[in-house]
Amino acid sequence: MNWDWAAVVDFLPRFWDGLLVTLQxxxxxxxxxxxxxxxxxxxxxxxxxxxxxPVHAVxxxxxxxxxxxxxxxxxxxxxxxxxxxxxxxxxxxxxGLHYSTYTAQVYRxxxxxxxxxxxEAATALxxxxxxxxxxxxxxxxxxxxxxxxxxxxxxxxxxxxxxAGISVLELxxxxxxxxxxxxxxxxxxxxxxxxxxxIAYPASLLVRSLERRLV
Amino acid sequence: MSEELIRFENxxxxxxxxTVLDDLCFSVRAGQHVTLIGPSGSxxxxxxxxxxxxxxxxxxxxxxxxxxxxxxxxKHRREVRKKIGMVFQHFNLFPHxxxxxxxxxxxxxxxxxxxxxxxxxxxxxxxMVGLADKYEARPAQLSGGQQQRVAIARALAMxxxxxxxxEVTSALDPELVAGVLDLLREIARTTDIxxxxxxxxxNFARDISDEVLxxxxxxxxxxxxxxxxxxxxxxxxxxxxxxxxx
Numbered sequence: 253m254n255w256d257w258a259a260v261v262d263f264l265p266r267f268w269d270g271l272l273v274t275l276q277x278x279x280x281x282x283x284x285x286x287x288x289x290x291x292x293x294x295x296x297x298x299x300x301x302x303x304x305x306p307v308h309a310v311x312x313x314x315x316x317x318x319x320x321x322x323x324x325x326x327x328x329x330x331x332x333x334x335x336x337x338x339x340x341x342x343x344x345x346x347x348g349l350h351y352s353t354y355t356a357q358v359y360r361x362x363x364x365x366x367x368x369x370x371x372e373a374a375t376a377l378x379x380x381x382x383x384x385x386x387x388x389x390x391x392x393x394x395x396x397x398x399x400x401x402x403x404x405x406x407x408x409x410x411x412x413x414x415x416a417g418i419s420v421l422e423l424x425x426x427x428x429x430x431x432x433x434x435x436x437x438x439x440x441x442x443x444x445x446x447x448x449x450x451i452a453y454p455a456s457l458l459v460r461s462l463e464r465r466l467v
Numbered sequence: 468m469s470e471e472l473i474r475f476e477n478x479x480x481x482x483x484x485x486t487v488l489d490d491l492c493f494s495v496r497a498g499q500h501v502t503l504i505g506p507s508g509s510x511x512x513x514x515x516x517x518x519x520x521x522x523x524x525x526x527x528x529x530x531x532x533x534x535x536x537x538x539x540x541x542k543h544r545r546e547v548r549k550k551i552g553m554v555f556q557h558f559n560l561f562p563h564x565x566x567x568x569x570x571x572x573x574x575x576x577x578x579x580x581x582x583x584x585x586x587x588x589x590x591x592x593x594x595m596v597g598l599a600d601k602y603e604a605r606p607a608q609l610s611g612g613q614q615q616r617v618a619i620a621r622a623l624a625m626x627x628x629x630x631x632x633x634e635v636t637s638a639l640d641p642e643l644v645a646g647v648l649d650l651l652r653e654i655a656r657t658t659d660i661x662x663x664x665x666x667x668x669x670n671f672a673r674d675i676s677d678e679v680l681x682x683x684x685x686x687x688x689x690x691x692x693x694x695x696x697x698x699x700x701x702x703x704x705x706x707x708x709x710x711x712x713x
Contacts, residue, residue: 367559369555369557369559370559370561372519372521372553372555372559373555373559373560373561375519375520375521375548376519376521376548376551376552376553376555376622377572377573377577377621377622377625378545378548378549378573378577378625379572379573379576379577380576380577383576387561387564387572387576388561391563392561392562392563395563
């Protein structure tokens with residue numbers, strides 16, 4: 253098997269399109285998982301068990317079922333119930349929802365790690381509940397968990413090729429389309445693999461330096 | 468004699484099997500400086516935490532200004548809380564905020580002061596506690612004694628009627644204790660704030676108190692003027708305790 257640079261060059265237009273889609277999914281999925289994860293984490297601490305219990309049930313269910321199964325379910329089953337999104341939207345929602353159940357645990361640990369004395373000081377100063385969360389608890393929790401959240405973004409990046417399963421035109425799907433047209437597999441797949449390394453490795457260094465700076 | 472401000476009526480508090488306050492009754496008048504002394508675990512800190520609504524009593528009634536603290540709706544408790552400030556053993560400053568913001572946050576958010584007004588008052592208070600030049604510092608950059616003085620300024624910024632002091636020098640290095648106690652003596656002398664103080668600093672207690680309550684086993688076993696308690700205690704248990712700490 254020979255390496256053909258011409259095949260690499262031919263793949264590049266598809267590659268850039270795919271990279272853009274992958275990064276879009278990653279950014280939107282991260283935003284969704286960070287937001288939803290915080291909502292779950294606050295739900296874990298709700299005063300009423302009629303909130304806590306369903307939140308636990310939903311997040312445990314989503315966390316313990318495979319992302320690929322969830323993708324297929326949302327993409328193939330929801331339309332039968334009259335809910336239809338594009339593959340891209342479905343993929344982003346699925347990956348964001350899936351990872352929100354991990355980030356929820358990260359938030360929970362970060363919130364639990366804020367000393368009780370901080371809550372007590374806020375009470376002693378009569379700060380309202382929402383103020384206490386916004387200005388006292390969350391800023392301290394977020395600082396502690398930023399590296400852990402960063403690691404989940406990297407994990408999410410590496411899970412984006414699953415979206416090829418529902419034909420989202422991200423990096424892996426673009427390479428498959430290229431190979432289907434040219435019967436050359438090694439070059440497009442290698443380029444995609446290298447692209448993941450080139451994004452994920454510097455990102456992991458960034459997370460590690462963040463860890464050192466914050467701890 | 469001034470009016471009664473705080474009243475504990477038959478208050479009982481348990482943590483699991485452990486009864487820390489047992490049918491406790493006592494009252495504090497406005498402007499009084501009351502010191503709670505007694506062995507560790509005798510429930511002194513719990514009294515402050517009950518007043519600050521950080522704990523709930525298992526039985527009995529706590530009244531502030533005549534109104535019950537439990538049971539009461541959250542709105543009433545919030546109004547009561549605004550009148551009460553607390554300084555903690557471990558300072559509990561907000562580590563991610565500057566010293567000045569630690570002090571101004573609650574006056575702005577709770578009392579509705581403007582930022583300028585709150586910051587001007589915050590700087591006055593920092594000046595008073597001897598830390599005028601530290602307003603931009605983070606708590607971690609200060610010594611324990613300095614942090615505690617910021618915590619005192621933070622409590623005073625809310626213009627409390629009552630100040631609860633929970634072993635405020637217990638976590639400090641010995642050479643930093645005097646500065647904090649001098650500051651509190653100054654506050655006791657120059658303001659009409661009611662102070663309830665849990666401390667193991669007996670000289671301080673003698674200096675600032677109008678009344679000393681000796682606790683043991685979740686009850687007040689003896690109370691009186693500092694002169695009486697420290698020089699001529701009636702109760703054997705008080706004598707033992709003072710003999711051990713003085």
